[in-house]
Amino acid sequence: MTREELYSGKAKTIYKTDNPEILIAEFRNSLTAFNGEKKGEMDKKGYYNAHISKKLFEMLESEGIRTHYIEMIFDIDMLIKKVEIIKIEVIVRNIAAGSITKKYPLKEGTIFKLPVIVFDFKSDEYGDPMLNDDIALALGLATREELTILRKLALRINELLLIYLDERGIILPDLKLEFGRKDGEILLADEISCDTCRFWDKKTGQSMDKDIFRFNKGDISKAYEKVARRIVPEIFE
Ligand code: 5GP
Secondary structure: OOOEEEEEOOOEEEEEOOOOOEEEEEEOOEEEEOOOOEEEEOOOHHHHHHHHHHHHHHHHHHOOOOEOEEEEEEOOEEEEEOOEEOOEEEEEEEEOOOHHHHHOOOOOOOEEEEEEEEEEEOOOOOOOOEOOHHHHHHOOOOOHHHHHHHHHHHHHHHHHHHHHHHOOOEEEEEEEEOEEEEOOEEEEOOOOOOOOEEEEEOOOOOEOOOHHHHOOOOOHHHHHHHHHHHHOHHHHO
């Protein structure tokens, strides 16, 4: 299969394939935080995140959630359906952590009675500012109907992930989801991994995600491996 680069983001490079409807997402080892201000590299990060995403996409598909995932074709290469990415980061919060504790009087660790959904404008240029429905509509990012669907899908995905991860000793304080349009449908896109979720160890409460890199909290390699061992034990056999 020939490979022509379509787009290179902060953690993944997207390639065209011979089929215009299908792309390859290559999960790289690069780490960035704070809108690209902090940069790093972690051996095997791409491998772990790709396989964690694969497993979570498969689980969600089996529960009726449509995703862009097709199959893994190599260690770090995921075959995906080409979608038109909706420039909204859908963040679901179950427990207060990160930016919400800086912007509002909410202590880290506060458990929300109901999941809190926030829409951010996916824009490096503007630093991903928070949206409300009127701004999203004014920017033409999505229709009102799509915003309703995004909210509904995000809540269902969160619900399924909470159960799945809890069974593997992982708490999910929050996560970021991205969606895309394809043939009149909205598909879950991007990735679900240690880079896009907060994962806390159920026993110790310790971070097992990108916060370790963001805030120099310890050995990131060990933490990502720990998550991978719980979600995709088969890659260690
Ligand atoms: P926060 O708003 O606290 O920075 O992030 C909330 C959650 O969404 C965290 O799980 C974080 O990893 C994820 N998140 C929010 N914005 C981004 C982003 O631009 N890139 C990535 N990889 N994750 C994000």
